[in-house]
Amino acid sequence: MKCPKCEHRQDDITQCASCGIYFAKFSRRHTRHAGRRSAAARAQQHASGFGWGAIAFTAIVSSALVWHVPRGQASPSRIATSTHSAAASASAGLAAATNVGLAGASYGADSAASRRFARNAEPPRVLEGLEAQLARSFPARNAIETARNSTVFIRSGLGVGSGFILDASCHVITSRHVVDIDAPQVASNTVDGAELRARLSAEAQQLQANIVEQMQLRAALAGQPGTNLQVLQLDERIEAMQQELASLPGQLNREGADKGAPKPFNGFTATLVDGTEFTVWRAEYAEGRDLAIFQLPADHCPHLDRASSARLLQGERLYTIGNPSGLAYSVTAGIFSGDRGAGKERFLQTDAPINPGNSGGPLITENGAVVGINTMNLRGTQGIGFAIPIEAVYQDFPQLRSAPR
Numbered sequence: 001m002k003c004p005k006c007e008h009r010q011d012d013i014t015q016c017a018s019c020g021i022y023f024a025k026f027s028r029r030h031t032r033h034a035g036r037r038s039a040a041a042r043a044q045q046h047a048s049g050f051g052w053g054a055i056a057f058t059a060i061v062s063s064a065l066v067w068h069v070p071r072g073q074a075s076p077s078r079i080a081t082s083t084h085s086a087a088a089s090a091s092a093g094l095a096a097a098t099n100v101g102l103a104g105a106s107y108g109a110d111s112a113a114s115r116r117f118a119r120n121a122e123p124p125r126v127l128e129g130l131e132a133q134l135a136r137s138f139p140a141r142n143a144i145e146t147a148r149n150s151t152v153f154i155r156s157g158l159g160v161g162s163g164f165i166l167d168a169s170c171h172v173i174t175s176r177h178v179v180d181i182d183a184p185q186v187a188s189n190t191v192d193g194a195e196l197r198a199r200l201s202a203e204a205q206q207l208q209a210n211i212v213e214q215m216q217l218r219a220a221l222a223g224q225p226g227t228n229l230q231v232l233q234l235d236e237r238i239e240a241m242q243q244e245l246a247s248l249p250g251q252l253n254r255e256g257a258d259k260g261a262p263k264p265f266n267g268f269t270a271t272l273v274d275g276t277e278f279t280v281w282r283a284e285y286a287e288g289r290d291l292a293i294f295q296l297p298a299d300h301c302p303h304l305d306r307a308s309s310a311r312l313l314q315g316e317r318l319y320t321i322g323n324p325s326g327l328a329y330s331v332t333a334g335i336f337s338g339d340r341g342a343g344k345e346r347f348l349q350t351d352a353p354i355n356p357g358n359s360g361g362p363l364i365t366e367n368g369a370v371v372g373i374n375t376m377n378l379r380g381t382q383g384i385g386f387a388i389p390i391e392a393v394y395q396d397f398p399q400l401r402s403a404p405r
Contacts, residue, residue, distance in 0.1 A: 129300025
């Protein structure tokens with residue numbers, strides 16, 4: 001089958017895999033347009049007065065010229081030549097009339113189509129606020145760079161991570177373990193000094209986040225064919241981290257000398273691609289998922305469109321945007337490997353690298369639409385990363401359902 005629009009050859013007779021047209025719909029539209037052009041041609045001939053009347057006039061003049069040749073002087077060859085010339089003149093007149101009519105009809109149809117398009121075309125959207133600022137300083141050249149402009153770099157007392165803007169009201173989605181400074185502090189009354197408090201608090205927080213991640217992953221893999229070895233390895237890692245977390249109070253008692261209160265919460269920063277930085281003092285956390293949401297003190301933010309994660313096909317190209325090891329706004333690519341788990345334990349598996357610093361960043365399609373939130377990488381392996389489906393965000397944070405997009 002050859003596509004009548006782009007001439008792409010394929011076996012499917014329903015839709016073109018190259019340009020996306022539906023063959024039946026295209027054929028009906030083409031037939032309607034051909035009928036309109038024919039009607040316009042007839043109307044143009046009638047309006048111009050250069051239709052069948054002109055053709056008849058040309059035929060009469062040619063006949064008169066033939067019969068005007070003196071019969072006594074005209075040889076058979078000259079008569080034949082004159083007759084041939086007259087016929088040629090009549091044919092030329094017919095062709096000229098037809099061409100003029102068709103040209104006028106075509107021009108009229110094209111002009112009408114242009115006027116209809118001009119009336120129906122929407123005016124270009126006027127950018128405002130933060131979106132206009134980023135469009136000037138970092139103009140996007142493709143869908144991935146457009147998504148980059150909606151990604152933020154997060155720095156907190158726990159380290160660095162990523163997030164992304166999901167609506168024009170500047171709501172930002174990230175991973176809970178990136179910003180949750182208010183999690184329970186291990187032995188906070190036995191620490192000594194601001195520097196020691198910050199270091200041990202970060203260690204405890206990171207251990208808790210890692211335990212949650214590994215337990216979620218274990219639940220997703222449980223019962224899946226061929227995952228028994230991975231489940232056993234996860235059980236060993238979880239037990240080791242729980243023992244390490246339980247040993248922290250003794251470590252703090254050994255290292256701390258004076259008792260004191262925990263270090264006050266100093267918030268965290270969110271930085272855009274052009275260097276604009278915001279200090280954030282409050283975030284909300286999802287129950288049972290590694291998700292957090294906060295809002296930037298700005299307006300008209302650039303934001304990502306969302307796509308259905310349920311429609312992803314295995315092998316489909318995906319991209320991550322984040323800040324691995326502090327390398328801000330890095331883009332990595334991979335494919336969709338498959339679904340793991342169900343319900344609140346559902347994850348999107350991808351071989352796109354999800355490194356430390358990528359947590360909380362978007363997992364996007366080639367069109368720049370977000371399908372998931374990068375969460376974790378399976379330790380001790382390569383090419384096995386997991387993201388939380390984007391639909392979970394709207395389940396856990398109802399305020400997003402009514403926010404302007």
